[in-house]
Amino acid sequence: MFTITELSNERINSIVTEALAFANGKSAKIEGEVFCSNLFFEDSTRTKTSFDIAERKLGLQVVPFDASNSSVNKGESLYDTVKTIESLGVNLVVIRDKKDRYFDELNDIKIPIINGGDGTGNHPSQCMLDLMTIYQEFGKFEGLKIGIVGDVKHSRVANSNAEALRRLGAKVYFSGPEQWFDEGALINGTYLSVDEMIKDVDVLMLLRIQHERHDAKMSFSASEYHRKYGLTKEREKAMKKEAIIMHPAPINRGVEIDDDLVECERSRVFKQMQNGVFARMAILKEALEKEGYTFK
Amino acid sequence: MFTITELSNERINSIVTEALAFANGKSAKIEGEVFCSNLFFEDSTRTKTSFDIAERKLGLQVVPFDASNSSVNKGESLYDTVKTIESLGVNLVVIRDKKDRYFDELNDIKIPIINGGDGTGNHPSQCMLDLMTIYQEFGKFEGLKIGIVGDVKHSRVANSNAEALRRLGAKVYFSGPEQWFDEGALINGTYLSVDEMIKDVDVLMLLRIQHERHDAKMSFSASEYHRKYGLTKEREKAMKKEAIIMHPAPINRGVEIDDDLVECERSRVFKQMQNGVFARMAILKEALEKEGYTFK
Amino acid sequence: MFTITELSNERINSIVTEALAFANGKSAKIEGEVFCSNLFFEDSTRTKTSFDIAERKLGLQVVPFDASNSSVNKGESLYDTVKTIESLGVNLVVIRDKKDRYFDELNDIKIPIINGGDGTGNHPSQCMLDLMTIYQEFGKFEGLKIGIVGDVKHSRVANSNAEALRRLGAKVYFSGPEQWFDEGALINGTYLSVDEMIKDVDVLMLLRIQHERHDAKMSFSASEYHRKYGLTKEREKAMKKEAIIMHPAPINRGVEIDDDLVECERSRVFKQMQNGVFARMAILKEALEKEGYTFK
Structure with a gap:
């Protein structure tokens, strides 16, 4: 495969x-x-x-x-x-x-x-485990709303997931720094702001910030990323009751997600592993x- | 554990x-x-x-x-x-x-x-194997005299062993360069010169010289250490008939112990492993x- | 062993x-x-x-x-x-x-x-697998003609093989840059030019060019080595019908042997592994x- x-x-x-x-x-x-x-x-x-x-x-x-x-x-x-x-x-x-x-x-x-x-x-194996985790939760893919936040363009995981989920009947949204998105990144989904996306999705997939890849072009600090695009405690409260959080790990705690939320009730991070x-x-x-x- | x-x-x-x-x-x-x-x-x-x-x-x-x-x-x-x-x-x-x-x-x-x-x-696992080796030899801990030579303060092995042996009823003595001993190092035993200690102990535990830790403060060479504190052929002859030699390895041959004594009859170095x-x-x-x- | x-x-x-x-x-x-x-x-x-x-x-x-x-x-x-x-x-x-x-x-x-x-x-284990591969092919060692091309002097494989094959009754020939051969290298066989050797041998053993060892003294490039001593497509055609090609690997494709010949019918390279x-x-x-x- x-x-x-x-x-x-x-x-x-x-x-x-x-x-x-x-x-x-x-x-x-x-x-x-x-x-x-x-x-x-x-x-x-x-x-x-x-x-x-x-x-x-x-x-x-x-x-x-x-x-x-x-x-x-x-x-x-x-x-x-x-x-x-x-x-x-x-x-x-x-x-x-x-x-x-x-x-x-x-x-x-x-x-x-x-x-x-x-x-x-x-x-593909990361993709299959993500799909499995979603199916385990909801018993279906059809009609689910999936939000993916981060550098979709450079992420193996995001690309494979978005393609598969779209094909399986889910609706995919992307978010993150706008400069990271171009047409190539938006084939399988639509761009939304984090705050628009977060209150609507069933699954929130956070991508790892690849410091090693972005050092040059990243015009914001880790804490700035967290404030603008990360899952803060406030944003988590805006999520739907049954919505889950996913992350392929390793996590940058306090960047993609607030430290305290990594093992919160709706987090499936270690379940994914x-x-x-x-x-x-x-x-x-x-x-x-x-x-x-x-x-x- | x-x-x-x-x-x-x-x-x-x-x-x-x-x-x-x-x-x-x-x-x-x-x-x-x-x-x-x-x-x-x-x-x-x-x-x-x-x-x-x-x-x-x-x-x-x-x-x-x-x-x-x-x-x-x-x-x-x-x-x-x-x-x-x-x-x-x-x-x-x-x-x-x-x-x-x-x-x-x-x-x-x-x-x-x-x-x-x-x-x-x-x-602790090194400590347990040391205790086991001593018990295997003498069938008890109570009343045994144990001599530990080397940098007790910086040694995981020495600290754990001294504490456990004291609690189990053995008497613990320390030796080595005096500048390596302060109150903190002497909680579980008494300082003696190597030559005083050696003729009296049932178990002689030699510690590895951590060249990497002492380079700066070591005011003596390897051969000087051997002559002053190491187990030389002369010192070995002064040991009690049934006394054994232990070392956690790896050994600096000719420093803590004379090359020829590493596998001598009273050495338990490879037995410990x-x-x-x-x-x-x-x-x-x-x-x-x-x-x-x-x-x- | x-x-x-x-x-x-x-x-x-x-x-x-x-x-x-x-x-x-x-x-x-x-x-x-x-x-x-x-x-x-x-x-x-x-x-x-x-x-x-x-x-x-x-x-x-x-x-x-x-x-x-x-x-x-x-x-x-x-x-x-x-x-x-x-x-x-x-x-x-x-x-x-x-x-x-x-x-x-x-x-x-x-x-x-x-x-x-x-x-x-x-x-010796490489030698045994080479001997086995030859025996598997011909059912004997006696009387076989073996050609070894490369830096025989610095090759563990070549030395062991040449000695064993000679003792088992085979006739061993060497080839390669003449400056790599001295008396020490020729104990177990005779020097021939590649083109003389190739049309006569049952087994052609190519040795790996050790770039790391020869950088200084190698007075020829990889392509020059190939042209002068390597197994080119032309040379392969001159080989006897049943003759086989061996190489201990890893191969420098296009140096010791033409890229297309690595898996040709008479190659036993992967069979050896x-x-x-x-x-x-x-x-x-x-x-x-x-x-x-x-x-x-």
Whole structure:
């Protein structure tokens, strides 16, 4: 699985359903001895650990791979590295790489590849866990109002989510510093001010401020961002009774969201992490079943 | 388990007894699928590997965690990182951190936390393995004479050991460069010169010289330290017949102890490492049983 | 196992036979709980991962070891580090180190040590997988003509292979830049020009150009090397019908070998990686059986 775009609504629904089954206690163990490896060429402890646990829960053997010491750093191509891992007998890989659509050069790899995030493009497993968290709450996507606040244009998560949610019948709104929005960022939703958006949405998705990306063009401080676009205590009070708050983490406390709200009643931030393992189990299981592996 | 201070004598005795049972061949495997992770934000291959093996011997699934790539380095708080690991479904964590009493900010974490060492404060699993090694040798603590040589003030190990041994009825003596001792360092024992101490003690615990900490104030060279305070071949001959030598390792050979004595008959240096796995098994098992997990 | 020199022809044949059995689907699982660890003080993801998978396939528990954080970097001797790992209860170690014949200082270690490569000296597991790949193809060593192209003098692989193949009855030829060859490099074979060699050999072994080692003395560019000594499309056409191409990887595509030939019909490059796991299984099993461990 590389992108959300390639997934039909049916397939999304099927993965969400399986993920919810895992969340509700279903277990599945692969039959036989199956090896997988997580090739993370960009740091992401959270996503890597989530995949690692999902793989172990499915009974896979996880072969460690240290990207920082790999031959890729000595100039070997990604293709040759993955082909090597495949030759060594690994049966499935999860890959995260800084390069957009890195998977386009991996067509000749025969084992399943799960996209753990590519550049600023796609992050389908994060998207699936977000969808699952929303469905778990509301039992549907159709007709929901979703607000996404932050740098939509540079966010893997926001792009995938907005596209999938729109296709599944939800209405998507965006907010954040206006200079971050152009036509490209508004394909799947409409721009609103934070205060207009907040009182109307069922789901408020806050994106992480990528200090590392914006240092140059960010014309405002962290506290200014919080005051203008962040979820303050006042704004939280304006939200609808059943509305929930989501954030892909790691959170900049006091920037995207008030410190005290991170674990408030309507926050699903840590629930998302919990769901991430179940969503990834569903994604891995689907990929392995397609290859003929069976589970008991 | 965070500190030795919090452990009653009864609990210490119970853990030592269980650790000795493991050393004598007892095995225990946890029932069900239980995940743990070792979050070492300060390097310590020895302690980390010891916990890792203890965990595997108990049948736990060890989820790798690479602190150097974690979000903690991107400014995430320790609390948020540990809360994330908990949310991902990890059932127990071992933590080592440079910060004294890092665990004070982790009160809201629900899964058991084992202290793998904090700052210069506590290192309870090292203490338990030292106590176990002494008990294994003498069958008691009461009335034993223990000599500790080195920078007691800055040593996690020395502080915990001295406190526990005193409480368990042993008599503790300290030695080393006098400028390293002040009132704070002498709460649990009495200062003696190395040569006075050495002929009288049942257990001689040598501490590692922390070159990194003393470079500035160390007014003597490594060979000078060895001559004045180290265990030379001459001093070893002055020891009582049944007395043993201990060292937490890694050893500076020829500094704290003569190269040829590291594996001499009365040295328990590598025995301590071996015991470390059993002591940690006992600590982990106690923590897990308290949570309702069972072993077979 | 430290060097190929210490292996009798009988032992080589026995390991190759076992490795081929594994390649043909034989499985072997160790009885009881056995721990191993891969101590790689020099980076080599490929070799480390290959050992890791071989170990798991044999049912060993692989204890992670991060050399970059180990006490060796704080001045601890290799002996003390390995003795520590042994004391912690690890039953077998694979070691790779930059130092030639590092194993000479490890005589007092009681657990089996498998050499994963030392300095520029020995790399016996790579040698065994190469021998296995050749035997798999031709069913014999006697009478085969083997051509090795590259910096034989500085190559662990080339030295071990040339010695073993000569002893097993093959005829070895070397080629590459003449300044890389002196008497020391020609003990086990004869120098030929690439074009003379290529039309005559059954096996063409290409060595990796070690840019890092030759930068100073390399008086030719990568493309010049390719043209003068590399396997170009023209040269490949001059090879005998049944002849095969081997390379220890990672490959510098377009230098040692034309990009399009890496996966050509007569290339065994990825087959070698696949065989590496089976060769290492055979090596590990032999070492463990010698210690009294049994497999089912």
